[in-house]
Amino acid sequence: MKIIAFVSAKGGTGRTTLVANLGVILARAGYRVLALDCDPQNALGTLLGMLPGLRVGIAEGSSSNEIIEYLAAQRGGVPYIPFGARDRDDLQQAESTLLADSGWLLRRVLEIVPTGTELVLVDTPAGERVWTERVLEMAHAIVGVHLPDAACFATLPVIAVILERRCRGSELPPVVWHVLNQMEPRNELARDAELLLRQHLGERLVPCSIPRDPVVGEAWAQQLPVALHSPMTGAVAALRELSERLLTSFADLRRHTATSLQPARES
Ligand SMILES: Nc1ncnc2c1ncn2[C@@H]1O[C@H](COP(=O)(O)OP(=O)(O)OP(=O)(O)O)[C@@H](O)[C@H]1O
Ligand SMILES: [Mg+2]
Numbered sequence: 001m002k003i004i005a006f007v008s009a010k011g012g013t014g015r016t017t018l019v020a021n022l023g024v025i026l027a028r029a030g031y032r033v034l035a036l037d038c039d040p041q042n043a044l045g046t047l048l049g050m051l052p053g054l055r056v057g058i059a060e061g062s063s064s065n066e067i068i069e070y071l072a073a074q075r076g077g078v079p080y081i082p083f084g085a086r087d088r089d090d091l092q093q094a095e096s097t098l099l100a101d102s103g104w105l106l107r108r109v110l111e112i113v114p115t116g117t118e119l120v121l122v123d124t125p126a127g128e129r130v131w132t133e134r135v136l137e138m139a140h141a142i143v144g145v146h147l148p149d150a151a152c153f154a155t156l157p158v159i160a161v162i163l164e165r166r167c168r169g170s171e172l173p174p175v176v177w178h179v180l181n182q183m184e185p186r187n188e189l190a191r192d193a194e195l196l197l198r199q200h201l202g203e204r205l206v207p208c209s210i211p212r213d214p215v216v217g218e219a220w221a222q223q224l225p226v227a228l229h230s231p232m233t234g235a236v237a238a239l240r241e242l243s244e245r246l247l248t249s250f251a252d253l254r255r256h257t258a259t260s261l262q263p264a265r266e267s
Pocket of ligand 2: 015016017039041043123
């Protein structure tokens with residue numbers, strides 16, 4: 001099992017959009033993939049068909065059997081585990097556990113992610129939150145999601161600190177990629193921002209920027225990932241290219257999965 005975390009210092013960059021759509025694309029390509037919401041906003045469910053009225057999630061006390069039943073009832077294009085903990089007391093309790101016990105999230109993932117899952121794509125909150133820190137500790141790959149604007153460029157030092165902390169002293173540092181989302185090639189400011197990001201991130205910034213495409217928002221308004229709503233649109237073509245790049249990082253995925261189910265911190 002490989003865990004891929006999607007992070008950004010700033011909100012609204014497209015982490016949730018990427019997790020949902022890459023999940024759908026990889027599931028359609030035949031991978032056993034699961035989308036996991038580790039953001040207390042619970043936004044991933046609005047794209048992947050959160051089932052109303054059910055208290056299920058990584059931050060709830062849901063058992064693995066409850067999660068399996070929940071996954072079986074879904075029709076969102078990729079199996080997905082919600083965050084849960086919708087009221088403030090539940091969230092505070094989950095965060096206290098997370099702060100006190102650094103191994104809790106990893107144990108929870110191993111408990112509830114179905115056996116045989118090859119890829120877990122994890123949505124995280126923006127900035128330096130304890131959820132993001134714990135997700136990064138167990139991630140095999142990290143994707144930084146950026147917008148082509150000055151505000152996003154200004155947050156690069158924050159991402160650098162987060163990644164440096166994750167990689168420091170690690171025998172098996174994660175693979176790190178950065179992706180530019182909502183690119184507008186005709187906008188001069190966006191082109192300048194892309195250039196600056198390329199200068200700072202080098203080849204870690206994947207060449208296939210994802211275009212700003214109004215269909216992404218239209219699909220979301222219908223509670224659908226754009227990869228299901230409009231599979232032929234430009235943003236989906238770029239997302240497909242991104243999915244292939246992520247897979248090349250795990251070229252031996254199928255072989256590796258057969259012999260090991262250890263997450264990053266234990267392998
Ligand atoms: N490539 C794109 N083209 C057009 N709109 C996009 C694209 N990617 C994302 N969006 C839109 O941008 C908004 C933010 O996207 P999303 O919620 O995925 O970002 P996020 O980083 O998860 O935000 P948050 O910090 O709130 O969790 C949404 O309205 C989404 O529809
Ligand atoms: Mg989000």
